[in-house]
Amino acid sequence: MKLFAIIANTGEWLSGSGPHDQIVVSSRVRLARNLKGKPFPGWAKKAERVAVLDEIRGAVIQLPEMKEAFSEKLEDLSPLEKQVLMERHLISREHAAKGAGSAVVMNTAQTLSFMINEEDHLRMQAIRAGLQLDEVFAMINQADSELEESLDFAFHNELGYLTACPTNVGTGMRASAMLHLPGLVMSEQVNKIINSVNKIGLAVRGLHGEGSEAMGNLFQVSNQTTLGEAEQEIIGRLNKVIFQILEHEQNARQILLQQRAETLLDQIGRAYGILCHAHSITSKEALNLLSFIKMGVDLGLFPGGNRLQVDELFIETQPAHLQKGLQAAKLGSEERDSLRAALIRTKLKKMPEPEIGKIPTTPPTAQSPTSQES
Amino acid sequence: MFCDVCQSKEATVFLTQIVEGKMQKVNLCESCSKEKGVNDPTGFALADLLLGLGAAQEIEKNPLGIRCPVCGFSQTDFKKTGRLGCSACYDAFAEGLSGMLKNMHRGLIHTGKVPARLALVLIKARELASLQQGLEKAILEEKFEDAAGFRDKIRLLESEERKSGESNLPGAVPDLLAGLNRLSLVPTEETPPKPGQKS
Ligand SMILES: [Zn+2]
Numbered sequence: 001m002k003l004f005a006i007i008a009n010t011g012e013w014l015s016g017s018g019p020h021d022q023i024v025v026s027s028r029v030r031l032a033r034n035l036k037g038k039p040f041p042g043w044a045k046k047a048e049r050v051a052v053l054d055e056i057r058g059a060v061i062q063l064p065e066m067k068e069a070f071s072e073k074l075e076d077l078s079p080l081e082k083q084v085l086m087e088r089h090l091i092s093r094e095h096a097a098k099g100a101g102s103a104v105v106m107n108t109a110q111t112l113s114f115m116i117n118e119e120d121h122l123r124m125q126a127i128r129a130g131l132q133l134d135e136v137f138a139m140i141n142q143a144d145s146e147l148e149e150s151l152d153f154a155f156h157n158e159l160g161y162l163t164a165c166p167t168n169v170g171t172g173m174r175a176s177a178m179l180h181l182p183g184l185v186m187s188e189q190v191n192k193i194i195n196s197v198n199k200i201g202l203a204v205r206g207l208h209g210e211g212s213e214a215m216g217n218l219f220q221v222s223n224q225t226t227l228g229e230a231e232q233e234i235i236g237r238l239n240k241v242i243f244q245i246l247e248h249e250q251n252a253r254q255i256l257l258q259q260r261a262e263t264l265l266d267q268i269g270r271a272y273g274i275l276c277h278a279h280s281i282t283s284k285e286a287l288n289l290l291s292f293i294k295m296g297v298d299l300g301l302f303p304g305g306n307r308l309q310v311d312e313l314f315i316e317t318q319p320a321h322l323q324k325g326l327q328a329a330k331l332g333s334e335e336r337d338s339l340r341a342a343l344i345r346t347k348l349k350k351m352p353e354p355e356i357g358k359i360p361t362t363p364p365t366a367q368s369p370t371s372q373e374s
Numbered sequence: 375m376f377c378d379v380c381q382s383k384e385a386t387v388f389l390t391q392i393v394e395g396k397m398q399k400v401n402l403c404e405s406c407s408k409e410k411g412v413n414d415p416t417g418f419a420l421a422d423l424l425l426g427l428g429a430a431q432e433i434e435k436n437p438l439g440i441r442c443p444v445c446g447f448s449q450t451d452f453k454k455t456g457r458l459g460c461s462a463c464y465d466a467f468a469e470g471l472s473g474m475l476k477n478m479h480r481g482l483i484h485t486g487k488v489p490a491r492l493a494l495v496l497i498k499a500r501e502l503a504s505l506q507q508g509l510e511k512a513i514l515e516e517k518f519e520d521a522a523g524f525r526d527k528i529r530l531l532e533s534e535e536r537k538s539g540e541s542n543l544p545g546a547v548p549d550l551l552a553g554l555n556r557l558s559l560v561p562t563e564e565t566p567p568k569p570g571q572k573s
Pocket residue numbers: 377378379380381382383402403404405406407
């Protein structure tokens with residue numbers, strides 16, 4: 001199956017729904033594995049990498065969940081195709097830079113992807129919409145258990161799964177959630193939160209850019225340590241922290257509505273105005289303004305508004321996605337900026353105008369996150 | 375922007391190094407930069423910052439470095455890239471790595487998933503390790519009857535292991551057993567029957 005045929009559809013993690021999906025955009029769990037007795041990709045010779053690729057790819061495409069999977073060597077993908085996969089978080093920047101001996105395999109729903117010969121022989125991930133780390137872990141754990149029947153993974157009695165970088169040894173697991181936190185950014189609390197989460201061995205970073213400079217107010221929370229705790233313990237700790245951040249974000253939005261309603265409505269109204277009428281817009285400005293629209297939809301300011309259209313724009317306005325339908329040569333940044341503006345204008349025409357006049361006092365669809373914690 | 379080391383103070387010192395052809399950036403606060411001696415940016419090792427305090431020194435303790443007997447990767451290669459060459463490197467560089475892993479992680483023993491194929495062996499190895507500990511303690515405390523109990527359980531485990539083929543168990547047990555037998559204070563008992571097994 002050709003790549004663009006698959007990615008013509010929005011991935012499940014973006015279009016699907018899940019618990020707390022207003023604030024938690026997606027949940028992802030990645031496992032790192034290596035074959036016993038084979039040098040890690042960074043130290044292996046090309047012939048060794050190719051042999052590892054053939055062995056692992058052979059096993060992956062046999063998995064029942066990988067029927068009709070997309071499977072391609074990195075050297076056979078164009079730079080644009082690689083960047084599209086990166087923008088969808090299906091391969092990493094590091095993997096996109098790899099040439100001969102590396103490959104990607106993913107399912108049509110784009111919920112499972114396997115990077116072969118990235119930093120480790122195999123990095124496999126599951127990603128879904130909303131807060132469902134336990135579910136995505138179950139998915140990828142299942143794939144891992146099936147693979148270990150035919151692949152001999154490097155495992156140490158004390159250190160667990162061995163990885164090229166000692167920061168991943170043990171579980172080889174990185175679990176993460178992507179959070180949309182405009183309330184915490186607007187109320188200038190986000191750095192405080194990042195700081196306190198970092199202190200307990202978890203990492204928060206901007207998806208594009210750091211701290212309060214994070215574009216689109218998108219942040220990623222993940223575990224930093226992989227040795228000394230079981231997978232479920234790590235995910236449990238992460239879940240707890242994410243629930244706390246969720247609660248802080250909801251409180252921040254409430255306080256903004258109660259105490260700074262004019263500022264909030266002004267920002268959302270301006271964002272709508274600019275996005276509906278701009279003819280040239282950078283990726284950074286687009287993400288930041290779309291973040292206000294997304295929050296406005298969450299707060300019920302766009303009755304009948306379709307959040308998916310806004311969410312899709314976060315991805316569709318990224319540089320490679322903008323160009324994916326075009327056969328023309330690579331666009332310059334000015335051409336991209338006007339193409340981006342045109343795409344946003346078209347999509348937002350289908351959105352109703354914001355009802356800025358009536359201020360809701362409680363977000364209509366917000367649930368108390370703590371009520372589901374147990 | 376916060377300091378990459380203490381994560382609490384504002385970063386004022388910004389460093390860039392090329393590692394493996396890639397730019398690595400480190401942002402430090404005033405006090406952390408002094409503590410790490412980065413006033414001389416050429417003289418500090420990025421490995422220290424990325425891999426934990428003292429990582430570079432620990433590696434340097436072995437001048438010219440050990441090489442991994444399996445893949446030929448050297449400690450110097452590790453210091454340069456922050457990556458290892460193959461899975462056997464973990465044993466080859468175990469000494470230098472343990473301090474580093476301690477700084478990086480919440481423990482030094484993996485307690486999570488085990489490949490199904492290894493689960494049985496690993497459970498036995500863990501059981502044996504705890505029996506060994508019990509044996510050593512009993513000998514130290516001169517509780518020879520307890521020691522004999524531990525010895526018999528260890529023998530049983532080992533004979534099962536021999537029957538099932540290759541041994542993955544650590545080799546310290548025979549020495550200890552030899553010592554205990556020399557003491558010959560307790561008679562060797564018959565192998566006790568397994569629970570639920572008819573003798
Ligand atoms: Zn500091």
